[in-house]
Amino acid sequence: MSRDSGTKRTTRPTITRPRLVDVADACGVTVSIVSRVLNGDPTVSARPETRARILEAAQRLSYVPNGIARGLRRSRTMTIGAVLPNLAYAVNAEILRGAERRAASEGYVLLVADAMEFGPTSAAYQRLLMEGRVDGLLIASATTAEGATTALSTLPLPVVHANRRGANFGVSVSVDDEFGIGLAVDRLVDLGHTRIGYVAGPCDADTARRRRAGFRARIEAHGLRLKSSMVVETVFTEAGGFKAMQQLLELRRPPTAVVAASFASAVGVMSAVTTSGLRVPDEISVIGFHDAPVAAYLNPPLSTVRMPLAEMAAAAVETLVRLIDGKEVEDIVIRSPTPVLIERGSIGPATA
C-alpha cells in the first residue's frame, strides 16, 4: 500500500514496523482519525463502527506508535535523564530503582548518566542535554561537578534534585536527614551512651551537612556535650569509615558508640573496631545511615536508619513530570514512611 509509495526506501535492514498510515488504509480511513482515535482524543466523536474498525486494525497489525516521530512532533520525548553517582553503593541503586519504577508508571523512560563523568564536555552530557533527548533531568548526585551544575543552570530544562537541597536552580526532593540521624542518637542515649562519636560525610554534600547538624542538635538536646574530636569527616566509603574510626580509637577516651553518616562508612567503622581487637557492640556500638540488604548478614548485623529513599526517588520523578507539564511545584521533604531505626546486633548498652 502506501508502504512503498515513498519510492526508494533505501536499505532498510530491519523489518519496518507498521505505521499510522498502514493501519489507516488497512481500514480505509485517513491517518488523522486513526491518530485521534488511538490517542483517545476527547474532541473527536468517531462513528462507533469506524472506531471499532480502527482499533481492530491497530490490534491486528500490532501497531505501536513510533516514539521518536511522536517526540519530534510534540517536542516531548517522554524521557528523563538520570544523573547518578557510583551505583556500586546500594543507596544510589535504590534511588535509581525507585525512579525507574515511577518513571515507567508515568509513561517515561530513564536515560542514565554516570555523575562521576558528567561534565559539560562529556559525551553523555552532550547527548542527554544538548541534543534535546530528555524532557527533564533528575540529579541524584550531591556532588555533581561544579562545571556541570553551572552549565545546567543556564539550560532551559526542568531539573529536580533528589537528596539535595538548596541548589541554585531546580527543585529539590529530599528526606529528613536530621530526623533520621536523631533516631540513632536517641537510641544510643537510651542505652546509656554519653560519648558518642560521629563519622561525618564530606561537607561539600549538603545532605552530609544536614546529618551532621542533626547529630549535633540531637546530642545537645539530650544535654550532652559534643567534643569536636568526636566528629571526624570522611568520604562515604568503607575505607573512609575505616580510617575515621581508627582516628576515633586513638583518642584518649574513645567513644562508646559511633554513628556513621552512611552505610558504607558504617561498615568501615565496624571493621576498624574489630580489627583493633575490640568488639561490636560490647565495647563499641555502631549505627549506620541508610539500610542495605547486606546489613542483616554482617558480623555483627549492622543497625541502620532506614530512610524512604525509593519514595523519595518516586516523588522526585513525579515532581519532575509536573514540572515538565508546566505545573507549579515546590521543594518537598519526604516524611512518610517515617525513617526508622532498624535495630540489629551492632548496638548495646554502654559499658565504659
Added chain:
Amino acid sequence: MSRDSGTKRTTRPTITRPRLVDVADACGVTVSIVSRVLNGDPTVSARPETRARILEAAQRLSYVPNGIARGLRRSRTMTIGAVLPNLAYAVNAEILRGAERRAASEGYVLLVADAMEFGPTSAAYQRLLMEGRVDGLLIASATTAEGATTALSTLPLPVVHANRRGANFGVSVSVDDEFGIGLAVDRLVDLGHTRIGYVAGPCDADTARRRRAGFRARIEAHGLRLKSSMVVETVFTEAGGFKAMQQLLELRRPPTAVVAASFASAVGVMSAVTTSGLRVPDEISVIGFHDAPVAAYLNPPLSTVRMPLAEMAAAAVETLVRLIDGKEVEDIVIRSPTPVLIERGSIGPATA
C-alpha cells in the same frame, strides 16, 4: 506521602535552541551545506571560506543538532536499552556502569529497564522496544521472564546478552565462570581441604549452571569425590546463602570449606557459620564469587573471585554497536583480565 512546602518554583521560560536553519541563515547559506559541513561529509568540498563561516556560526550559536529529529531521519536513535536485574547487588551495578561508560564513548546513551518487571505487557517494554526508541538491546539478566524473551526473539532488533550464553536469539558476551570457580577450588584444595561444599545458584540461570559444572569438574580434577549432599542450590541473595549453609551445617560431616556461587550468598554463608557459633576461617573457609567493595571490610574479610565484569559489559556494548552497524559478530567470552582469586581472611588451612 506527606510533604513539606517550601518556596514555590516553576520552570524557567523555555528558550528554543538554535536549529540548523538558524546557523544557516546566520551565515547566508542553506541548511544543506551546513548539515554536510557540520557532519564532516567527505563528499562535500565546500569553499574553505564558507566552511569557516559555518563552523564559526555554529560555535557562536552553540548549535547542537537535535537528536530526536536526527533519529527520525536516520532511523538511528543512538540509544541502547539496558535490561538489568536488581541493581542493589553490586554485580549488576558494575555491569551497568561498565556498559554506560562504553556506551558513552561509542556515542550512545543507555535507557534502563528493570528486568524484574520487564514483561511484554509492561510499560517499560512498550516504550523501549515497540516504540522504536532504541537501536539495540543489552540484556544482562540471566533470568528474564520467559514471556519477555520469547517476545523479544521475534523483534527485528539487535540483542546482546551479557553474562548469559545459549539464549535462542541474540549474541552472548560472557565471562569464564568455569575457570573462575576453579580458582576457588584450586586454592582450597591447596590449603588441604577435601570436603568442600558448594552453594549453587538457581539452575534456571545458565551462568549458575556453568559455575556449578566448573566446580564439579575442578573438584574431580583433583581426584576428590563430590557428594551430592555437598551441593545446595539456592537464590543469589544473602538469605539464600544463609539457608543453604544452615543445610550444609546439618550434615553429619559438614564441609570444611564452602564456595558460594555469588557474592551475596557468600555473605549469607559466612553469617550462617558465625551464627551457628563456628568461626570463619578456623572451622570453615568461605569464598564468594564476584567481588564487591564491601568484601574487604567484612568480618572476616571475604575472599572472592574477581571476574572482569566491567570489561564484559564494555565488550557487550561494543558488540551490540557492531551488530547495529550491520557487522558480523560472534559470541565472546571475556578472558582478560584473567579472573583472579582475591585472598582475604575468610580462608585458611583445613583443620578437620
Added chain:
DNA sequence: CTGTTAGCGCCTTCAG
C-alpha cells in the same frame, strides 16, 4: 463525523 495539510528538525538525493 472525517479528510487535508502543514510542519517538528534534520539529512540527502538530485539539480543547478
Added chain:
DNA sequence: CTGAAGGCGCTAACAG
C-alpha cells in the same frame, strides 16, 4: 561548489 526539495512518522489545526 551550493540550493531546492522530499520525506522520516506523527499530531493538530483547519476544512469540509
